[in-house]
Amino acid sequence: MATTTDTAHVDAAHAYVHLPFCARRCPYCDFNAYAGRDADMDAYADALLAEARTRLPGTGLETLYVGGGTPTYGDAGRLARILEGLREAAGGAVGEFTVEANPGSLDGEKVAVLRDAGVNRVSVGAQSFDDAHLGTLGRIHEASQIGRAVDRARAGGIARVSLDLILAIPGQSLAEQARDLSRVTALEPDHVSAYVLTIEEGTPFERLVRRGRLPEPDDERDLSHLHLAVHQLAAAGYARYEISNFARPGEASRHNLAYWRDADWIGLGAGAHSHAGRSRWKNVDDPAEYARAIDARGAAVEWTEESTSEVALFDALMMGLRLVEGVDLDELASRLGVDARERHATAIEKHVRAGLLLVEGTRLRLTPLGLDLTSYVLRSFLPDA
């Protein structure tokens, strides 16, 4: 499947940019992230900007999201060069321009860099407000730095703030979870992402679980932490619009909505995925290999694939049913050429009878119970199911 297909010209309104470097590796993390690779950062920035100049449309973007890794890790001058270069390559006008930030590295200088580059939204990786739990997660920051980072971002002119929280950390009680959520809402962010911790294959956390030094994942416990978050955030004015995402009115992440609504996007940087119609492709993971490939041939694509209409339908349902609004079946049928109501009539009927799915006019969506059992429901829509 490896190919060097020319994927340069995609007419997408959304772009994701990956900055894969971190101060150190968190033991639960399975992202494409690297610690101890500072020597690669300058060449990586050069390659990223070269890829951006080739692949961004130059006529503006609705959303641009810079994630990682830790985008705020490292030298402020290099970050300024990257962000300004990205904005220029995007053609200047970017509707929602988000950068992920670590509370431990979002200092005043970095906030000024973000603002000057036109960033109008920061996503702050708080994860917990309890130093003991931050220690379990291996995070570099302390709880006291979170509020200061949020205040600094606002005072520095970043209009919108999102906070990330991890739920059901090993050893965390429901009362401690509730305290974390109160600390979140006290900071009055515009948006909250609250993901239950998952034990990912190949991570130090997975090894600790195998050796009995961390508890086995427990679905019931995970759900009770998630339900607590749903209720506590709703009471504070944050509506759940996706399984793990909550926003004040009008503050949903436009970038993430684009993924969940199956829009096209351009992915730049090491390990980044791109999506255009039925085509998907992915860049190589390693940042040094990525930089060498861009330098040598102007592209770093590791694989590309073309979906059949069945696979495209599954992908659209897998993403769209994460949203509380669900999917529009007429829109999917006309865009993908296959109607879920015909292809999956039996599964839809079964899940509607079980109270997991709702059909409302042309829309299909999960009920609150269905949102708890998303993986089970989605398995029925697998192309060969």
Ligand code: SF4
């Ligand atoms: S800071 Fe984020 S990307 Fe980096 S190692 Fe930790 S979880 Fe992974």
